[in-house]
Amino acid sequence: MDLLNFSDIFKTANNENTVKIIKDMLKSDKIPGAFIFEGEYGDRDLFVNILAKTLVCHDIKYKKIHGEACGICSACIKSDKNIHPDIIIPESDGDGALSFHIDKVRDIINNLYLAPNESDRKVYIIKNMQNMTPQGQNALLKSLEEPPPFAVFLITVTNSDLILETVKSRAVKFTVDSEESSIKKSSQLIYGDLISDILSENPDKLSLYQKLISKSLEKAEKSEVLNFYSELENALRDILIAKIFMPYENSTIKDASFLYFTDKNNFEEIKKLANLYSTKKIFNLSKKIHKYKADLDYNINIRLNLISFLSSLYN
Ligand SMILES: [Zn+2]
16 A cells, blocks of 8 residues: 655655645645646646545644645545545546547536535545646636535646646646656656767766666656667667778768768768677677567566666677
């Protein structure tokens, strides 16, 4: 069972500031009728779940002092098990664009004024509002503006520019930094550097990458790793072509327009690598990449695939 609280949210200056503001609201019991949490899936949703749990927690005294859910009352226990009847998560029809239809919104409106079952509050979590049809969003406007005193809407959205301005103006908006997207960003960086370090054959760096990958790429996506292998293949292709043309040093090669992978200004770099790599070595490495790439289709553990590929480079 997850006993989550606000301290579990990914720590950035922005997120900590948001936690502080929301805790102050909870301490003073001044809760707006509608919140928008904007950001990538992940900490944004964690934030919403923790806030919902806090809103329905029975221990009013604890909330006034700490701005957090007590974590031990019957409401908290139900929230942690995702079975609290006053935390309502309307389902949409799938998760694509325009998949949240007006009939689902009407269901919300029809039940909105029914008193909560067990708590003082009723919390509606509207996920990915960017998928709600404009008709649906319009239908919800009045409820967002004047919800019954016990109701609170917690809306998540990837980008608030994707929802109606009139919806935005009726809610308090926070942007949440997600750990997932920051790992994604850093992993893209890693992949770029990784390619140059593989090519320049820097074993110290490679073992460092292995450590980094085992630590930070727990959620490495297959598409990212496939992309990494393809980029590496493109780089090798550039090196091979450079090897073929280098003896001629003609104008065609100088403009380096054939280069897929490298920055066109990095042609000197490619030439250096072409001197370092024999044709046989290029083919062997290409074969290896091909094998690991194909293995990705059978290998469930993507991270392990990448780590063993890196280890194979030493041999
Ligand atoms: Zn509680």
